[in-house]
Amino acid sequence: MQISIVIPLLNEQESIPELYRWITSVMKTNQYSYEVIFIDDGSSDSSWQEIQNIVAKDEHIKAIQFLKNYGKSQALHAGFEMVQGEVIITMDADLQDNPEEIPELFELIKNENFDIISGWKKKRYDDVLTKNIPSKLFNAAARKVSGVKLHDFNCGLKAYKKEVVKNIDVYGEMHRYIPLLAKNAGFSKIDEKVVKHQARKYGSTKFGAERFVHGFLDLISIWFLSKFGKRPMHLFGAWGVIMFAIGFITAIWVGASKLYKLWHHIPDILVTQNPWFYIALTVMVLGTLLFIAGFLGELILRTQKNPQRYKISKILK
Structure with a gap:
């Protein structure tokens, strides 16, 4: 099989028949x-009924129904588990992604040997203040932090080698950062293509302004996990040792200063009245807690089992 097209959707009953055709x-x-x-x-709405009608008459169409709304990332994960094609295309169901782009995306993956081609909606038909400007700021920050030079991380229209989607784990709200997940997994041939963008024809967007806040938080999470996710002790343990050492040296200095003054009969305040005593004690405690956090992180990492993040109601093949 050459192409698998994965389409996550939520309440798109009007768009589904037209997108299918x-x-x-x-x-x-x-x-x-x-x-x-x-x-x-x-x-x-009646989205699932529309999908069932299509599956019944076309053997090329398959479908998965979730018991409830789990999010786009979980939907993509389920789709990636099922795909069989050599090249995987993802797109949204709202008719804003143009299927006419598929042949060129396919050629770039198949013949140019890219791992990922990400769509770039250079000319958009969204509201400037609520979507376009926040999107530009978000994408600029994502490029800076991730090191992946894409102009449009949020574009749902992307193409992948099969090996990519079978070797990454799309979880939480990380669908925006699949190129970064792929980069961290060792797939480095990532590029973008300018794609057509249509104004929404039916219904309303399912994403509000809060998606950009969530996006920035997810970006911080994935940056941290890419650097320290496999070895949390390298961060927490290292800082814990450094802080404990600073606190311990400070405590020795406070004690030595007290002994020196006692030896030379110099009047001095009690150790418990010295603010440096409490500073040293606090830093040592914080250092110990950080070290324990790193140690516990290592234990959790080695004993964790991937939980089921979504429940499927039906699968149609």
């Missing part, structure tokens, strides 16, 4: 061997 037209025109996997992330 559009994708089918592109696939048949280019004579691709393909599958389309819809992941219904707990829709409360």
